[in-house]
Amino acid sequence: MADAEAAPSGCAATDAAIYTAPSSVDGNPGDLLACRSVALPHVPGNVPMKAWKVQYASTNVQGKKIAVSGTVAVPTATWAGPGSRPVVAFNPGTVGLGSQCAFSKQLAGAYQDEYEGEQVEAFLKAGFAVAATDGVGYLDGQTHTYMAGQNAGHALLDIVRTSRQVPGGSLASDGKVAISGYSEGGAAALWGAQLASSYAPELHMAGVAAGGVPGDLRLVGKQLNGGPFAGFLADAQIGLHQAYPNLPFDQLLNDNGRQAVKNATSNCLYGTLASFLGANVENYTTNHYTLDQLYALKGSDGMSWGDAVDAQKLGADIGGPNSGAKYKMDFPTFQYRGVFEEVIATQAEEDTRSRYCKAGITTQWNSSYPGEHLLTDSIAINDVTAWIGDRFAGKAAPSNCPLF
Known part of the structure; x- marks a missing residue:
């Protein structure tokens, strides 16, 4: 206390x-x-x-x-x-x-x-x-x-x-x-x-x-990508990078990706959704990575994007007090x-x-x-x-x- x-x-x-x-x-x-x-x-x-x-x-x-x-x-x-x-x-x-x-x-x-x-x-x-x-x-x-x-x-x-x-x-x-x-x-x-x-x-x-x-988040991201609510996926990718700064991020972005980060951090909810309407994650990296390809990429500490995403899964390894x-x-x-x-x-x-x-x-x-x-x-x-x-x-x- x-x-x-x-x-x-x-x-x-x-x-x-x-x-x-x-x-x-x-x-x-x-x-x-x-x-x-x-x-x-x-x-x-x-x-x-x-x-x-x-x-x-x-x-x-x-x-x-x-x-x-x-x-x-x-x-x-x-x-x-x-x-x-x-x-x-x-x-x-x-x-x-x-x-x-x-x-x-x-x-x-x-x-x-x-x-x-x-x-x-x-x-x-x-x-x-x-x-x-x-x-x-x-x-x-x-x-x-x-x-x-x-x-x-x-x-x-x-x-x-x-x-x-x-x-x-x-x-x-x-x-x-x-x-x-x-x-x-x-x-x-x-x-x-x-x-x-x-x-x-x-x-x-x-x-x-x-x-x-x-x-x-794997299931959620798959549904969001390329759809009307892709802004939530953009927020999640940026937000998880903020939480796990060793994950590869900035070095992956192309010009569209760098602008996307600016858009997401300068808008609130509805502005973000409008900015990313129908957006597909492949368009924001130099190598046009798919979500599955991004999940395989590892940071300097050995954690991959997939590891970070899976770490957010709810209900895993829970149980009663005893x-x-x-x-x-x-x-x-x-x-x-x-x-x-x-x-x-x-x-x-x-x-x-x-x-x-x-x-x-x-x-x-x-x-x-x-x-x-x-x-x-x-x-x-x-x-x-x-x-x-x-x-x-x-x-x-x-x-x-x-x-x-």
């Missing part, structure tokens, strides 16, 4: 300070490094709350201490449930790679094209505090490490720790914790869940809700997708659910929401909020895992 003396005595940091990366990060994961009291005009519903932008300490996939930004919001209404007020660690769906796209900036008024304000509203109206990470790589001059699972999971768990250190806040260390996210956020949520017992064992985990999950699995979980999941899913390969979503079920993790699955990818995020808001509320209330979690 963070040393209370390390926390700022007040939340008077400038906006610039929140997004300026420190030259070095000391202290423990979750330490509050800077904070600023803010309003959140892009959370609808006029929910009475206190909210802060925060910069906090986390850990990247190489084990290095880094700084991450995010938002903490606490309803002002008295918590009426059992125990201390619970916290939802929230990771938004894809917002884009550049620092201008940071979810905390958008919620606080610098709107680009975020679409998660209604989910935050629902959590706050239910009485839950929200600790929403921007994810790794949204400080000025950085690029988001899109789809790097350990980075995402650490950032989610650490902002819960941070939320309890905000001066003037009211969150106690014994409050229950749930994790939630959709699409990129769904992958991040499950990574946070898989890492919780080893990385943040002091947190009282109640459950994880994850929708539209790109649980196998298992010998690498990732141990003792709390339930709610996983879901839309009937008309067109962005994420449905096999990747179905297989992720299957791996959790086979590992003995209590899992509720819903694949009947009447929406495509983006709309399903909104359709499921009430179910997600209710499912998390039941976990906070101590109700037994349902499971509809098949018999294997």
Whole structure:
């Protein structure tokens, strides 16, 4: 846990300070490094709350201490449930790679094209505090490490720790914790869940809700390449290179590739999708590598692109608390997708659910929401909020895992 003396005595940091990366990060994961009291005009519903932008300490996939930004919001209404007020660690769906796209900036008024304000509203109206990470790589001059699972999971768990250190806040260390996210956020949520017992064992985990999950990037990339949503593939390639800088990247690019990187890092969600409409990965390298050929290329440390992609696969080597699995979980999941899913390969979503079920993790699955990818995020808001509320209330979690 963070040393209370390390926390700022007040939340008077400038906006610039929140997004300026420190030259070095000391202290423990979750330490509050800077904070600023803010309003959140892009959370609808006029929910009475206190909210802060925060910069906090986390850990990247190489084990290095880094700084991450995010938002903490606490309803002002008295918590009426059992125990201390619970916290939802929230990771938004894809917002884009550049620092201008940071979810905390958008919620606080610098709107680009975020679409998660209604989910935050629902959590706050239910009485839950929200600790929403921007994810790794949204400080000025950085690029988001899109789809790097350990980075995402650490950032989610650490902002819960941070939320309890905000001066003037009211969150106690014994409050229950749930994790939630959709699409990129769904992958991040499950990574946070898989890492919780080893990385943040002091947190009282109640459950994880994850929708539209790109649980196998090989399957997802194959579907995205050359299609209308190829911008997500571009983001993933750039983001994974940021997380694993030894992978071959810059030396592979042709002029189109170098321009593509500029396009992806200068746009947010919809600008990126427009820039890469129908794009095929073969057109961006000097040797016109296919995805399979790229996967075989190795970096200076011996890791290949295929190794990096496979390292993000969800549900691999998980098990219960008494298992010998690498990732141990003792709390339930709610996983879901839309009937008309067109962005994420449905096999990747179905297989992720299957791996959790086979590992003995209590899992509720819903694949009947009447929406495509983006709309399903909104359709499921009430179910997600209710499912998390039941976990906070101590109700037994349902499971509809098949018999294997």
